[in-house]
Amino acid sequence: MAQWHAAHPFCARCGTRSEPVQSGWARSCPVCGAEHYPRTDGAVIMAIVDDEDRLLLGRQARWAEHRYSCLAGFVEPGESLEDAVRREAREEAGVVVGEVAYRGSQPWPFPASLMLGFRARAAGGEITVDGEELESARWWTREELALDVATGEVLLPPAVSIARRLVEDWFGGPLHDGQDAWR
Numbered sequence: 001m002a003q004w005h006a007a008h009p010f011c012a013r014c015g016t017r018s019e020p021v022q023s024g025w026a027r028s029c030p031v032c033g034a035e036h037y038p039r040t041d042g043a044v045i046m047a048i049v050d051d052e053d054r055l056l057l058g059r060q061a062r063w064a065e066h067r068y069s070c071l072a073g074f075v076e077p078g079e080s081l082e083d084a085v086r087r088e089a090r091e092e093a094g095v096v097v098g099e100v101a102y103r104g105s106q107p108w109p110f111p112a113s114l115m116l117g118f119r120a121r122a123a124g125g126e127i128t129v130d131g132e133e134l135e136s137a138r139w140w141t142r143e144e145l146a147l148d149v150a151t152g153e154v155l156l157p158p159a160v161s162i163a164r165r166l167v168e169d170w171f172g173g174p175l176h177d178g179q180d181a182w183r
């Protein structure tokens, strides 16, 4: 909220300096009367599984070595959540997604996102990373992922994240690694 106030001092309709109202949960323009509220940007994050029930994880080049996570991306204007899941899967990894099921959400206020989590079923396509958002992606069986997490070959997101919840939702229980202090 503090960041939103700092970044939105003026009325977006007429340019006058606006004032905090409703205990700081909104801003009001003293000239044109417009009320302005903080935005929340929808972002989808998804555990994609194939017809062998393997899980797709990917990594970005700027992440720490061995870090892998679920695919994710922002919802675009006019797009349904399900279509955002399908577009991001195809754009980032070349995977065609069919069925999409909602699993839960997590506010991520850095600065203004709401992460919406899904389980998604791959319907085809070959993994082809775009090289921009993802530098690599692959499928894991439960046995492979348990082994790679235990040995440190794969570093999953911390337990506070919806990404970890989606991975463990697919896995069927907690995955133990050297970051158990986070749990």
Ligand SMILES: [Zn+2]
Binding pocket: 011, 012, 013, 014, 015, 016, 029, 030, 031, 032, 033, 034
């Ligand atoms: Zn105004």
